[in-house]
Amino acid sequence: MTPAKATLPAQHDHDTADAPPFPPALMRRIGFLLSMTKGGGEAVCMRALEPLGLHVKQFGLLTVLATEGPLSQQRLGEWTRHDRSTMVTLIDSLEEQGWVLRERNPDDRRAYLLKLTSQGRRIQARAEKVMLSAEDEWLRSLNPREREQLLALLSKVAVDIGRPPSGRV
Helix, strand or coil: CCCCCCCCCCCCCCHHCCCCCCCHHHHHHHHHHHHHHHHHHHHHHHHHHHCCCCHHHHHHHHHHHHHHHCCEEEHHHHHHCCHHHHHHHHHHHHHHHHEEEEEEEEEEEEEEEEEEEEHHHHHHHHHHHHHHHHHHHHHHCHHHHHHHHEEEEEEEEHHCCCCCCCCCC
16 A cells, blocks of 8 residues: 655635735735835836936935035935945946036035036936836826825834934934
8 A cells, every 4th residue: 555645735726816916914014015115116116217327226316416406425325324335336336427526525625525417417307207107107006195195104204213212312
């Protein structure tokens, strides 16, 4: 007598077709959902920016410089939450493309100010249009009112996370 082979139950196509896109237990976890939407949104935006030769992090830096004017590399890194080595790499790449200039800060000769070149302004303006379309694709399941709500809620959490924990200075 030979032992019976263990077999797994057959998978039916309707089982996977009816399955939720993510494990139900994780669909109730905010961190998981934020991670999934960040990853998905970043992928959409990266595909959109690729023809311009830009990374989403570079786009962010160009946008801050375009809207806030010349800034020190340290201030820009603090504001965008990039560590020093990441900032050096990002700024080096933007400078190599001719989009950003490092100039001595007239108020502090030890520091540099970062400013956009005319090419940098043009690529940022083009990328801004591309990103608006990418966001439309990414957030297509939300109506304009829901998008505003999402923006308001995420802004509130982001600002709060940027504060030091209670009781610490």
